[in-house]
Amino acid sequence: MSRLDVFINRMVSQRACLNFAAEQTKEMTGPVFELGLGNGRTFDHMREIMSEREIFVFERQVESNPASRPTEDMTMLGDVRDTLPEALARFGATATVIHADLGGHNLEKNDQFARLVSPLIEPLLCVGGLMVSSDQMYFDNLSNVPLPEGAVPGRCFIYRRDA
Amino acid sequence: MSRLDVFINRMVSQRACLNFAAEQTKEMTGPVFELGLGNGRTFDHMREIMSEREIFVFERQVESNPASRPTEDMTMLGDVRDTLPEALARFGATATVIHADLGGHNLEKNDQFARLVSPLIEPLLCVGGLMVSSDQMYFDNLSNVPLPEGAVPGRCFIYRRDA
Ligand SMILES: C[S@@+](CC[C@H](N)C(=O)[O-])C[C@H]1O[C@@H](n2cnc3c(N)ncnc32)[C@H](O)[C@@H]1O
Ligand code: NI
Ligand code: NI
Structure with a gap:
């Protein structure tokens, strides 16, 4: 398996999981959170499939393609270790979809960071909201959701708040 | 169609076309040229599917993921406008597969550059060698090859020297 294969699997999985999460929550109106803007490709996709919902982007430093840049009022600028607690104070438990793709090349570091941010997310x-992640997360009270068709096991994860 | 959709289509098309080109030329031993290393994902894939062939990488500035970095003797460092003519002097008409992914965000600029480098490529x-490109190219004596299954029309192009 080449790095191109792995990357395609990751992208295809993100898309399948995001489409699934949008569909599953389509009757809900609460905000959507994108953790990590990067190039802005998944943000662009989320805008398309959840155009009627507010999408807040959490990012340390906005460096996306100009075509996929959130407006300033929808950008939570700063480290997610700070901005996630701020979001909790502002929004409470209202997010319908949270997508996280915060990892870099170092798998061990990604895992450590996933452990650190899980309790903040x-x-x-x-209730009924879904969390889509490229890394395995460490939640106390969210349940694991089986992956939709097209998603590659290990390349993405879905969690739900059941109650 | 989101930017994520477009990007996935491009990656999937590159892979399908590279796999096809490797298969079609598998009895040939001449070198393979990768024009534009970028992150190194397609280079990594080419190494996997054409492991018995020499792969030379043409790149202005090597900034790939460290896992996908060509050795120094296989790197043609510099602008392709200089290094392609140097390669012709060194190798003659011997390349079995040439892959080009030199473009950036600006489609008009990409097209201008494709016109400029086509006569150098x-x-x-x-004879029998294949050229795979993410941009439409402007060749005088290469024929257009129908895309293999899985490749998305408009996202990649294949050309062959028939004689
Ligand atoms: C889109 S990236 C290639 C991505 C690669 N296919 C991958 O899968 O990771 C394009 C690369 O072409 C290089 N490039 C663009 N114009 C060039 C030129 N005139 N001479 C040499 N390299 C060039 C850039 O530096 C960049 O690394
Ligand atoms: Ni591999
Ligand atoms: Ni679109």
């Missing part, structure tokens, strides 16, 4: 989700 | 290909 968990309280933001509303 | 064309003489490098051996």
Whole structure:
């Protein structure tokens, strides 16, 4: 398996999981959170499939393609370790979809970071809300959701707040 | 169609076309040229599917993921406008596969550059050799090859030197 194969699997999985999450929550109106803007490709996709919902982008430093840049009022600028607690104070448990793709090349570091941010993400989700992640997360009270067709096991993860 | 959709289509098309080109030329031993290393994902894939052939990488500035970095003797460092003519002097018409992914965000600029480098690429290909490109190219004596299954029309192009 080449790095191109792995990358395609990751992109295709993100898309399949995001489409699934949008569909599953389509009757809900609460905000959507994109953690990590990067190039802005998944943000662009989320705008398309959840155009009627507010999408807030959490990013340390906006460096996306100009075509996929959130407006200033929809950007939570700063380290997610700071901005996630701020979002909890502002929004409470209202997020309908949270997508996280915060990792870099170092798998061990990604895992450590996933452990660190899991408790900051968990309280933001509303009942029925879904969390889509490129890394395995460490939640106390969210359940694991089976992957939709087209998603590659290990390349993405979906969690739900059941109650 | 989101930017994520477009990007996935491009990656999937590159892979399908590279796999096809490797298969079609598998009895040939001449070198392979990768024009534009970028992150190194397609280079990594080419190494995997054409492991018995020499792969030379043409790149202005090597900034790939460290896992996908060519050795120094296989790197043609510099602008392709200089290094392609140097390659012709060194190798003649011996390349079995040439892959080009030199473009950036500006489609008009990409097209201008494709026109500029087409005559520098064309003489490098051996008879039966294939050229795979993310941009439409402007060759005098190469024929258009129908895309293999899985490749998305408009996202990649294949050309062959028939004689
Ligand atoms: C889109 S990236 C290639 C991505 C690569 N296919 C991958 O899968 O990771 C394009 C690369 O072409 C290089 N490039 C663009 N114009 C060039 C030129 N005139 N001479 C040499 N390299 C060039 C850039 O530096 C960049 O690294
Ligand atoms: Ni591999
Ligand atoms: Ni679109």
